[in-house]
Amino acid sequence: MTDRAETLGELRASGWVSRPVKDEIRANAVAKISNGDVLFDGVVGYEDTVMPQLENALLAGHDVIFLGERGQAKTRMIRSLTGLLDEWLPIVAGSEINDDPYAPVSKHARDLIDEMGDDTPIHWVHRDARYGEKLATPDTSIADLIGEVDPIKVAEGRYLSDELTLHYGMVPRTNRGVFAINELPDLAERIQVGLLNILEERDVQIRGYKIRLPLDVILFASANPEDYTNRGRIITPLKDRFGSQIRTHYPLDAELEYAIMEAEARPLSIGETAGVTVPAYLGEVVANFSQLARASNHVNQRSGVSVRLSVSNYEALAANALRRGLRAGEHAIVARVDDLDALAASSIGKIEIEALEDGREGAIFDSLVKGAVLTVFKERVDPSFTTPIVDAFEEGLVVHTGEDMSSDELAALVEQVPPLREPVGSLAEGDPSAASVAAAVEFVLEGLHLSKRLNKDDSGTSATYRGRL
The missing domain is CATH 3.40.50.300 (P-loop containing nucleotide triphosphate hydrolases)
Structure with a gap:
């Protein structure tokens, strides 16, 4: 100057x-x-x-x-x-x-x-x-x-x-x-x-x-x-x-929604260097949740489904993973399917759900989350990998998952069910850590359940997967 x-x-x-x-x-x-x-x-x-x-x-x-x-x-x-x-x-x-x-x-x-x-x-x-x-x-x-x-x-x-x-x-x-x-x-x-x-x-x-x-x-x-x-x-x-x-308009597809989420969401750090990792497939689930909400007859479209919903949900997902990981004493924390329950608190206030019956908001929210998980599962997991997994469950295999299970316990399922190795490796994208493998295992099991190939019994924060026969 x-x-x-x-x-x-x-x-x-x-x-x-x-x-x-x-x-x-x-x-x-x-x-x-x-x-x-x-x-x-x-x-x-x-x-x-x-x-x-x-x-x-x-x-x-x-x-x-x-x-x-x-x-x-x-x-x-x-x-x-x-x-x-x-x-x-x-x-x-x-x-x-x-x-x-x-x-x-x-x-x-x-x-x-x-x-x-x-x-x-x-x-x-x-x-x-x-x-x-x-x-x-x-x-x-x-x-x-x-x-x-x-x-x-x-x-x-x-x-x-x-x-x-x-x-x-x-x-x-x-x-x-x-x-x-x-x-x-x-x-x-x-x-x-x-x-x-x-x-x-x-x-x-x-x-x-x-x-x-x-x-x-x-x-x-x-x-x-x-x-x-x-x-x-x-x-x-x-x-x-x-x-x-x-x-103006909302993102035309989930890919753009995900790109905006990554750019806008605040990262969560554990210490000076470590932080929470949200796998790409779970980020895509959050993006697809918003896309499905914008197309849902149960959501008031006149009020809109803001991109801020996607950003808040992404942050809530990471925050729940952080809380869970800290309580478990884990140093490497990766978000899992379990953490998607946290989206309820960050979603219900941002979208106007229209239901003829009182108390239906929770059921509609769950339906949107499940629809988003199923959409990403079909895009991400090769069907040829899943048949051997289903066969193992039909032979009597029973698997327990949930927030109270450590990453090491869930990652050990890959050794117990060898057919899991291929889809889990694809989802983990070369990350061999127990936290990343555990997240991928949960996602595959949940995707198979939503595809009606496995049964699932929910019990609070825990779940049990078994064959349908």
């Missing part, structure tokens, strides 16, 4: 050129797209659907509204837009609304430049400070968004007609930046009217003053479809002023 201009004269001499924020974003987006760079880090699954539409909107200089259910990265994408702004921006020093030194808007900036000319001090603002966000609530007022008279300034002796008595709202304070309104339909309709000029005439008019502040701001908003049509609504003139409306 030492080579940045400190006065208006130095800024002119440096050759710096002022440009509207939409042109600034467009130019930086063009540079990234030309270089093949990703516009937004940490957003997965939108490469062929949402991103092309958003890139079009940015190149066209549109204000945008994202329409989609909860947990679809709408806010994350909006907040990431600051990465398309120039890193530093010069403003008139002391300006509350980021006044352009070449085209000042506020009375403070105009008076200062009239008085000091080329000696007007310049301040540089980082792009992260050029972002403003407001969660729309029914009590949001015009004063919050646009501005109002500041009684403190009046008490200091200024006249009400003095423009310096204004207290600027959040939108003017984000001048020359990006402003976002989340849950736009929750904003009272009379307040939405106050946004009309911002989106079309690009200015604000503050009550009681014959002033207009020509603002340079790009506006983004988010809304849920249910709110969009029922709980609240966006007034028609406001919808008309948004250049683009982009529909």
Whole structure:
């Protein structure tokens, strides 16, 4: 920052050129797209659907509204837009609304430049400070968004007609930046009217003053479809002023869901280096659970099944494995099928289960978990490996599993039932540890039970598998 201009004269001499924020974003987006760079880090699954539409909107200089259910990265994408702004921006020093030194808007900036000319001090603002966000609530007022008279300034002796008595709202304070309104339909309709000029005439008019502040701001908003049509609504003139409306969506398949879970979930550590391992096949079970919930007639689809459900379930699975492993005194901890019971606490509050009978929530949850396990089992385990295992059980073999059994005890079943070796080795992916082998053994046995090839007797946290004959 030492080579940045400190006065208006130095800024002119440096050759710096002022440009509207939409042109600034467009130019930086063009540079990234030309270089093949990703516009937004940490957003997965939108490469062929949402991103092309958003890139079009940015190149066209549109204000945008994202329409989609909860947990679809709408806010994350909006907040990431600051990465398309120039890193530093010069403003008139002391300006509350980021006044352009070449085209000042506020009375403070105009008076200062009239008085000091080329000696007007310049301040540089980082792009992260050029972002403003407001969660729309029914009590949001015009004063919050646009501005109002500041009684403190009046008490200091200024006249009400003095423009310096204004207290600027959040939108003017984000001048020359990006402003976002989340849950736009929750904003009272009379307040939405106050946004009309911002989106079309690009200015604000503050009550009681014959002033207009020509603002340079790009506006983004988010809304849920249910709110969009029922709980609240966006007034028609406001919808008309948004250049683009982009529909977001949940991950289209379990693979994308799993990728998001791995990126978002917080790892659990036992010590400085050791941690809990969640086998890939159990991670896929968690991802498939969410996918099945979104397709279930027993789940209220209007409220959505957020990706946050998958992340919370993944963390709950690891947490239960950690608790179990610590109680067993194990140093290498790997999540097992037993730990899937922990998903109930992290799921029931995040999805709205619709059942004709009271108390059916638990049964519906269990059905979704079993469906997810069976789906992954069929994808992961070669059927040719399972017939010898089933034959061993039909000859009278009985196997006990459960949370109270150590990894060593479960891993020993591979020696007791040699046909387990092939599918377990495939699932363990070369990890010979007892914890990894034990997890794979449980998964194979549960998959065979759900495939109706083994019987299972549940007893609390324990289970017994035996042949069906």
